[in-house]
Amino acid sequence: DARVTQTPRHKVTEMGQEVTMRCQPILGHNTVFWYRQTMMQGLELLAYFRNRAPLDDSGMPKDRFSAEMPDATLATLKIQPSEPRDSAVYFCASGLLRTGTDTQYFGPGTRLTVL
Amino acid sequence: AQTVTQSQPEMSVQEAETVTLSCTYDTSESDYYLFWYKQPPSRQMILVIRQEAYKQQNATENRFSVNFQKAAKSFSLKISDSQLGDAAMYFCAYRSDFGNEKLTFGTGTRLTIIP
Numbered sequence: 001d002a003r004v005t006q007t008p009r010h011k012v013t014e015m016g017q018e019v020t021m022r023c024q025p026i027l028g029h030n031t032v033f034w035y036r037q038t039m040m041q042g043l044e045l046l047a048y049f050r051n052r053a054p055l056d057d058s059g060m061p062k063d064r065f066s067a068e069m070p071d072a073t074l075a076t077l078k079i080q081p082s083e084p085r086d087s088a089v090y091f092c093a094s095g096l097l098r099t100g101t102d103t104q105y106f107g108p109g110t111r112l113t114v115l
Numbered sequence: 116a117q118t119v120t121q122s123q124p125e126m127s128v129q130e131a132e133t134v135t136l137s138c139t140y141d142t143s144e145s146d147y148y149l150f151w152y153k154q155p156p157s158r159q160m161i162l163v164i165r166q167e168a169y170k171q172q173n174a175t176e177n178r179f180s181v182n183f184q185k186a187a188k189s190f191s192l193k194i195s196d197s198q199l200g201d202a203a204m205y206f207c208a209y210r211s212d213f214g215n216e217k218l219t220f221g222t223g224t225r226l227t228i229i230p
Contacts (some may be wrong), residue, residue: 031216033217033218038195040222041221042221042222043206043218043220045217045218048216048217055215055216056215056217076213083212089158091160093160097216102148102210102216103150103162103165104162104210104218105162106152106159106161107159108157108158108159109158109159109160111158114134
């Protein structure tokens, strides 16, 4: 049963520290998304990639957030420096889009707490 | 920009009964996809059901079915024979068939199952 995996599942850090979240999309999926879930804003897109190329990162604070896909099996989301307002659950999702299917499958999320 | 509205923050239903969760959306597009995702306390986002806007037939998945009214821009989820495991947050989501492929989520409905 193919699944999206995310590490770490939980992260507690102090303000100013660098945070790196990792995602392994489902093998063969061509599109990877990063979403953030907060009580105030709900679920919102941060960035997404097709075939490892960034298509939209307009949801990310550019001064502190960066998203990359070093290879087809790994997507990373980095926050440097982290701030308390970054505390949220970060989801990675992958899908085989633009091929006749369209469903995004979510990972279990990383719960980030910035003190 | 598309918006998704879930007007019922909370719903409850007796076990084995039927419940309907409401969702409306706003778009000027004619081709798009609609989804219901379930988020149990584990935080995992689980796809429940999907609907392509060009299909007139309502989607069904076992005990889950939708009532898709394209002209009214309404997409409700019906859960039949409710089970304790159905207790979760339910999110309605929209995805365009053009341009940005992000999911736009509603604010969610928390469903409680009463034994």
